Amino acid sequence: AQTVTQSQPEMSVQEAETVTLSCTYDTSESDYYLFWYKQPPSRQMILVIRQEAYKQQNATENRFSVNFQKAAKSFSLKISDSQLGDAAMYFCAYRSAKAAGNKLTFGGGTRVLVKP
Amino acid sequence: NAGVTQTPKFQVLKTGQSMTLQCAQDMNHEYMSWYRQDPGMGLRLIHYSVGAGITDQGEVPNGYNVSRSTTEDFPLRLLSAAPSQTSVYFCASSYSPGVYNSPLHFGNGTRLTVT
Numbered sequence: 001a002q003t004v005t006q007s008q009p010e011m012s013v014q015e016a017e018t019v020t021l022s023c024t025y026d027t028s029e030s031d032y033y034l035f036w037y038k039q040p041p042s043r044q045m046i047l048v049i050r051q052e053a054y055k056q057q058n059a060t061e062n063r064f065s066v067n068f069q070k071a072a073k074s075f076s077l078k079i080s081d082s083q084l085g086d087a088a089m090y091f092c093a094y095r096s097a098k099a100a101g102n103k104l105t106f107g108g109g110t111r112v113l114v115k116p
Numbered sequence: 117n118a119g120v121t122q123t124p125k126f127q128v129l130k131t132g133q134s135m136t137l138q139c140a141q142d143m144n145h146e147y148m149s150w151y152r153q154d155p156g157m158g159l160r161l162i163h164y165s166v167g168a169g170i171t172d173q174g175e176v177p178n179g180y181n182v183s184r185s186t187t188e189d190f191p192l193r194l195l196s197a198a199p200s201q202t203s204v205y206f207c208a209s210s211y212s213p214g215v216y217n218s219p220l221h222f223g224n225g226t227r228l229t230v231t
Contacts, residue, residue: 004158035219045159045206045222091158101166102147102210102220103174106158 002027004094006107013082014115021077021110022066023092031097034068035077035104040088048090051075053097079112087114118142122207122223127138129197129230137192137226145221147210148190152176152203153225159206165190166212197230204228 003026013019025034036048049057051068059068063083067076079086094108121137141148149164151174161174165184180200181193190209194201205226211218 006158009156043204043225043227045220046206047219050219093158100163100213101149101163101172102208102218103149103164104151104159104220106151106160108156108158 001107002029002094002096004092004105004107006090006092006110008110010111012113012115013062013079013086015084016081018078018080019082019112021079021090021092021112023075023077023107025073025075025092025105027073027094027096027097029098031067032070033095033097034066035093035095036064036066036075036077037091037093037106038086038088038096039091039109040085045091049077082114084114084116119227120209120221120223122205122226124226125224127226127228129194129228131199131230133197135194135197137194137205137207137228139190139192139223141190141207141209141221142188143221144187144211144230146187146212147218148184149174149208149220150180150182150190150192151206152201153206154203162192162205194228199230200229202228202230209229226228 034051038046063080093104120141150162151159163182165171207223208220
């Protein structure tokens with residue numbers, strides 16, 4: 001079974017600065033997808049960014065970018081120019097390309113605090 | 117656009133009571149699923165469905181039942197509530213993963229407390 005590990009329970013960043021969240025995963029498969037979800041205090045789950053394992057190019061979405069290292073099974077998220085609205089829980093998630101259903105395996109989450 | 121709608125938002129049950137968490141989506145998604153979220157553990161899959169009439173177990177199915185009689189609805193039933201089922205429950209839906217890595221759309225969650 002796949003596992004996803006987020007080793008940082010909490011990260012703090014100054015407004016306008018950059019923070020990087022770590023995520024590692026364990027899988028024997030070669031075809032899969034990786035996601036970062038944001039969960040603000042409203043409890044809503046918001047997709048931040050996604051990466052296909054077959055793509056070598058790292059995904060970017062505005063101020064959010066990933067560093068995908070397939071051999072190392074690492075998928076970190078970088079938030080640039082941090083804003084107060086970025087304060088939330090962030091979850092890394094894995095989906096097998098083969099598994100039935102759109103099933104995600106989540107990490108335990110990292111809480112991001114943004115200081116003004 | 118309603119998206120994924122979950123009801124209720126909050127619920128308190130006594131041990132042994134039963135209840136149904138409702139989930140409806142209006143995006144004509146084939147895939148639907150239920151997750152529970154516990155502190156420090158992220159979200160874990162309870163049950164999922166790949167289409168009307170088809171359901172299967174996820175990682176933590178014990179104590180829960182599901183059915184999928186229509187494309188739109190995917191209710192989660194707690195048969196006899198236990199304190200270990202105190203959690204936040206999320207319903208999610210998506211197109212088949214073949215549709216460009218279709219992401220999950222989540223409801224806003226139900227906070228359930230079992231006393």
